Amino acid sequence: MQPFSQEAHCIHTFNKDLTMKLIKPLLLGFLIAMSVSACQDDVQPIRIEVTGTIQEQGITTYQYGTHTISGYALKSETINLDDYVNQNVTIVGYKIDGYPVDGGPDYIEVEEIK
DSSP, X not given: OOSSOHHHHHHHHHHHHHHHHHHHHHHHHHHHHHHHHHHHHTOOOOEEEEEEEOEEOOSOSSOOOSEEEXXXXXXXXXXXXXXXXXXXEEEEEXXXXXXXXXXXXXXXXXXXEO
């Protein structure tokens, strides 16, 4: 007695072929996604220093940033920029990816004020 009939063997072979046809593109897609992700992790933000007078942002058409300096929109997670309004300073920070938008200026995350 044979373990598989001819029909069962054909179905088994068909399922195996179908599985391989599905797994190869999925595996390839996964590898591509992982390599793109790894490349993005290696991108270093652009460090920038700007000297000028910090001003409060006010109402704008582009709606991002809390303050400005020399034509740049600013924000900071670590520094209270209100403490430097109307003062001439040099800010050190990084350009935020995805900006400018809506005709607005470059957007800077301020990490240090000199």
